[in-house]
Every structure is written in C-alpha cells, then in structure tokens.
Amino acid sequence: MEPDSNYKYGIKSTFSQCLALVGAGFLQVGVGTQLICSTVIIGALLDRSNENERLTMTIEQMSWFGSLLYLCTPLGSVFSSLVLDRLGHKNCMIITNIPYLVSQIIFFYAENVETMYVCSIMMGLGVGFSGGPFSAYLGEVCEPKLRGALMSATNVFFFSGSLLLTTIYAITRQWRLTVLANMAIPIITIVILCMSPDSPMWLLSKGKTEKAHRTLGKLRGWVSHDKCSNEFHEMVVFVSANKNSSNDKNEKNNSDSSWKQLMQPDVLRPFRLLLIYFFFSNLLSGVPFGPYLVEVFLTFGANVDAQWTVAFSLCISIVGGILTIFLVNRLGKRFLTLTTLSICSICYISIGLIGIYWTDSNQIKAWLLLICFFISTLVASFGIMPIGWILLTEIFPMKSRNITCSICSTLSFILSFFMTKYYPNVVYLVDFYNTFTIFGFGGLIGCVYFYFCLPETENKTLQEISEFFK
Structure with a gap:
C-alpha cells in the first residue's frame, strides 16, 4: 500500500494537533529561557554599575558557566533514551521540568561560582532529557503535511522563552529577580503536559x-x-x-542491542547527515558567542543599550520562526537550508572584513556590523536553526528513533559546548573579527556538502523518508 501523505482531515485536525502541541511548545519556552540564562547572568556580572551584586566571575569562570549546560546534556539525553520507551514521550517531557525548576530556585540564592556551576549542570541535564522525547513526540503526532510547520511553530516558542527572560532582565536589571519570575514557566508546562495526549505510535508499540x-x-x-x-x-x-525487524535481529543474536542499530545503513546515513547539519547550524546561528552576546554588541560599538539589543535580536528570531511556519512547506527544507546557510555565511564574512579593513571607528561602521548580524540572525532563525531539529523528527526509522533522537540531541549540545567554551580562546588566537570570517567560510563549505547530500523530506511520510535512506 502506497503511503498517502495528504489525508485531508480539514481545519479541525490542524487545530487539534496545535492544541496537543501546546505543552511541547511550553517545554520549548523553558528550553529557550535556560539556554539564554547564561547570557543574561554573564551580561549582568559584566555590568559593574550594580554595586549590590555580591557574585563575581573571571572570564575563564564565565566560559565554564556558559558552556557547562551544553556539556551536561549528554547525561540527560542518555538517561532519556533508556527510559523513553518505557515511560513514553509525555511523561518524559513532564520529568524534564523538575531539574529546571530546582535550578532556578538555587540560582536565586547563589552566592558563589560553584553554586552557579551546579545550576548550569542541572539545566543541562533537563535540556538533554527533553530533546529525545520532544522530537520523537512531534514526529509521531503530526500529519506529514503539517509536521514541518508545527515543528517550526515550536521554534517560535523557543525564541519567545529567550525573549521573555531577556526582556524581564532589561526591565528589572536584576538577574536574581529575573530567575525568580522564570520559575512560573516549568510549573505551567507541567500542568499543560498532564492534559496532553500520548503518541499513538507509542501506544501501539505498547x-x-x-x-x-x-x-x-x-x-x-x-x-x-x-x-x-x-x-x-x-x-x-x-x-x-x-x-518484526527488531525481533528477527534478536533471534539471530540475543546480545544485539538498540545501540548497534546505529551501524545499519538506514540509521547511519541520516545520523551522519544530521550530525554534520548540526555542526554548520551551530556555527552559523550564533551558538559559539551566545553567552557572550552582550560583549559582542559592545565590541561592535553602536550607541545602543546592549541588553535591549539582545532582546531585539530575539524578536528578530521570533519573526524568523514565524516565517518558517509559512515557508517550509512551500519552499522545502533543502532549498531553505542552502539559501539561509549561504546568506549567513556571507553576512559573517562581511562582519569580519568590515571589522578588519574599515579602520575608522565610527557609527556607520558600527551600524553596518549590527545590521549584518541582525540579517544573519533573522535568516538563521527561519532556516538552518530550526530545520535541523525538524529533520531530527523525520529521518530516522522508528526502530531506532528514540535512541537516535536522543543521541543526536546529545551530540548537538556537545558541539555547542566546545564552540561556546573555546570561543574566547579562538578570539584570543585569531582576533574577534577574524573569527566571524572563519565561521563564514566554513559555512560556504557546508553549502557545498548539503547541495550534494541533503534530500528533500517536506510533505513526505515517515515511511517514505525511511525508505530513502535504505
């Protein structure tokens, strides 16, 4: 029987799927606040005008604080992969809010760097635990024709969470009060998820x-x-x-585990593709300098408030996320990937060349740098940034989807750790603007790779996509 990717249920189906994904969307709000938390706190600690702040960090400590979250996601992801089949997607998404809530409480009372490290580790565990269940849930709940758009919509929730936290801080200028207000997010998420349905495929598997x-x-x-x-x-x-495929393999060799499925071609090929995708996506979407974003804007030299500029860049990302909802189904993920990666690469190269060769320090130069940065932010947010996570929900066969989703999420965050932790070292070695130039030329290499290796998955059923990689 040939799979039909257009079941023609009508508008009520779209509404019911959107309703079912509200909890997953709020989970992404929480992920967004956790990933931007280090940016807010590091920016606050760099601001010496707050004489009442009793906590201080060195640059080295800031690099660890900003990157530990990414380093600790593997533990959360591995644990998630072990319990996901048993507990189900919904229960796992509920559990992930517990370390999130506890970390915000500890943040509020933190008085030393070690405590801040503990909070970052806890957030990393929670974020890592959420990746596999969230991605697999969306892939199994949505209709093929809506999968890309609804996944993109959750990306808007992610940026909204980051915007919410930065806006609260920009208004209050007190990072402790900001994390206190942020405690409401995991509580709301748990309540909504308790009312959400389980995945039909998971129920069938049970x-x-x-x-x-x-x-x-x-x-x-x-x-x-x-x-x-x-x-x-x-x-x-x-x-x-x-x-049946899993049972056949178990009959041949009882020692086979789901981990060994990674070596099968229909799993290994998409696994390799997605890992490379995450590398270039992270490189060209601002991940390396995310925790240091306030310092980046100060280096550009424009006469703007750095905190509100961070908030504005997140507003741009939300606009990009909304554009993805309408563009991904019409243009396809392959076209969007190639186009947005190319534009981001050109913007990064432009920032590097302007910064190096425009020696006069004036506001025209500063605003050109800022505009190029904002363009890359907008373009990345409706292309390379969300599409990698959409592909994560689609390209793996069901027999290994839970574990591969978790592993890919893990490796993505490990890449983010190395990029974030050693970004200050790279800047020290090659200079601030040369870093952008190197990233930009790296992105052009990614364009060549994806032109030859990235298939189109939009409006395809999971079975059709799985057949492509066999």
Missing part, C-alpha cells in the same frame, strides 16, 4: 491498540475510527514492521 486509535481520532479533529482508519492502518504496519 499493545494499546484501541487507545491508540482513539487518540489518533482526537489528534485528527475528533473524527470517527473510519475517518482515520487508513492512517491508523499505516501506523500499525509501520510499527509492526519495526517490531
């Missing part, structure tokens, strides 16, 4: 066929069993095929 059929009917606009029977049959075939 033998809960009737409940899976009812859940699918609700997700497709509260339709009858007959209305969604074709899609449900495809799900049953898909889940059964993956179960």
Whole structure:
C-alpha cells in the first residue's frame, strides 16, 4: 500500500494537533529561557554599575558557566533514551521540568561560582532529557503535511522563552529577580503536559491498540475510527514492521542491542547527515558567542543599550520562526537550508572584513556590523536553526528513533559546548573579527556538502523518508 501523505482531515485536525502541541511548545519556552540564562547572568556580572551584586566571575569562570549546560546534556539525553520507551514521550517531557525548576530556585540564592556551576549542570541535564522525547513526540503526532510547520511553530516558542527572560532582565536589571519570575514557566508546562495526549505510535508499540486509535481520532479533529482508519492502518504496519525487524535481529543474536542499530545503513546515513547539519547550524546561528552576546554588541560599538539589543535580536528570531511556519512547506527544507546557510555565511564574512579593513571607528561602521548580524540572525532563525531539529523528527526509522533522537540531541549540545567554551580562546588566537570570517567560510563549505547530500523530506511520510535512506 502506497503511503498517502495528504489525508485531508480539514481545519479541525490542524487545530487539534496545535492544541496537543501546546505543552511541547511550553517545554520549548523553558528550553529557550535556560539556554539564554547564561547570557543574561554573564551580561549582568559584566555590568559593574550594580554595586549590590555580591557574585563575581573571571572570564575563564564565565566560559565554564556558559558552556557547562551544553556539556551536561549528554547525561540527560542518555538517561532519556533508556527510559523513553518505557515511560513514553509525555511523561518524559513532564520529568524534564523538575531539574529546571530546582535550578532556578538555587540560582536565586547563589552566592558563589560553584553554586552557579551546579545550576548550569542541572539545566543541562533537563535540556538533554527533553530533546529525545520532544522530537520523537512531534514526529509521531503530526500529519506529514503539517509536521514541518508545527515543528517550526515550536521554534517560535523557543525564541519567545529567550525573549521573555531577556526582556524581564532589561526591565528589572536584576538577574536574581529575573530567575525568580522564570520559575512560573516549568510549573505551567507541567500542568499543560498532564492534559496532553500520548503518541499513538507509542501506544501501539505498547499493545494499546484501541487507545491508540482513539487518540489518533482526537489528534485528527475528533473524527470517527473510519475517518482515520487508513492512517491508523499505516501506523500499525509501520510499527509492526519495526517490531518484526527488531525481533528477527534478536533471534539471530540475543546480545544485539538498540545501540548497534546505529551501524545499519538506514540509521547511519541520516545520523551522519544530521550530525554534520548540526555542526554548520551551530556555527552559523550564533551558538559559539551566545553567552557572550552582550560583549559582542559592545565590541561592535553602536550607541545602543546592549541588553535591549539582545532582546531585539530575539524578536528578530521570533519573526524568523514565524516565517518558517509559512515557508517550509512551500519552499522545502533543502532549498531553505542552502539559501539561509549561504546568506549567513556571507553576512559573517562581511562582519569580519568590515571589522578588519574599515579602520575608522565610527557609527556607520558600527551600524553596518549590527545590521549584518541582525540579517544573519533573522535568516538563521527561519532556516538552518530550526530545520535541523525538524529533520531530527523525520529521518530516522522508528526502530531506532528514540535512541537516535536522543543521541543526536546529545551530540548537538556537545558541539555547542566546545564552540561556546573555546570561543574566547579562538578570539584570543585569531582576533574577534577574524573569527566571524572563519565561521563564514566554513559555512560556504557546508553549502557545498548539503547541495550534494541533503534530500528533500517536506510533505513526505515517515515511511517514505525511511525508505530513502535504505
């Protein structure tokens, strides 16, 4: 039976899927606040005007504080991969809010650097734990034609969380009060997730066929069993095929584990592609200098308030995230990747060349640098930044999706750790503006790779995508 990627459920189906993903969206709000937290706090500690602040950090300590979150996500991701099949996507997404909430409470009372490190580690564990369940949940709950757009919509939630935290700090200028207000996010997320449905595919894998059929009917606009029977049959075939494949391998060798599935071509090929994608996405979307964003804007030299400039850059990212919702289905992920990666690379090279060869320090130069940076921020936010995470929900076969989603999320954050931790060292070695130039030329290399190796997955069923990589 040929998979049909357009089931034509109607507007009620779109609404019900959006409603089901509100909890996952708020989870991304929390991830956004956690990832921008170090930027806010480091910026606050660099501001010497606050005489009441009793906490201080050296540049080396700031680099550790800003990068420890990324380093500790692997532990959360590994633990997530071990319990995801048993607990399910929804329960795992609920659990991830616990270390998030505790870290914000400890932040508020922190008086030394070691305590700040502990908070960063806890946030890293929570963020890592959330990656696999979140990505797999979206891939299994959404219709193929809506998957890209709805995944992009959650990206808007991510940027909104970052914007919320930076705006609160820009208004209050007190980072402790900011994290105190931020405690509301995980509480709200837990409440919403408790009312969200489980993934029909996960329910099928647990033998809960009737409940899976009812859940699918609700997700497709509260339709009858007959209305969604074709899609449900495809799900049953898909889940059964993956179960049989796993059982056959277990009969041949009982010592085989899900980890060894990574060596199979239909898993290894998308795994390699996605890892390379995350490398170039992180490199050209501002990850290396994320915690030091306030210092970056100060170096540009424009007469702007650095804290509000950070908030404005996140507003631009939200606009980009909204554009993704409307563009990804029309233009496709391949075209958006090649276009946005090229533009970001050109912007970074321009920042580097202007900074190096325009020797006069004036506001025209400063604003040109800022404009190039804002353009790259906008373009990255509707292209290379969200598309990697959309691909994560699509390109792996179900038999290994949970573990590969978790591992890819882990490796993405490990890349982020190295880029963030050693960004000050790179700047020290090659100079601030040369760093942008190097990143830009690296992005052009990525364009060449994706031109030859990145397939189009938009509006394809998970089974069709899986067949491509076999």
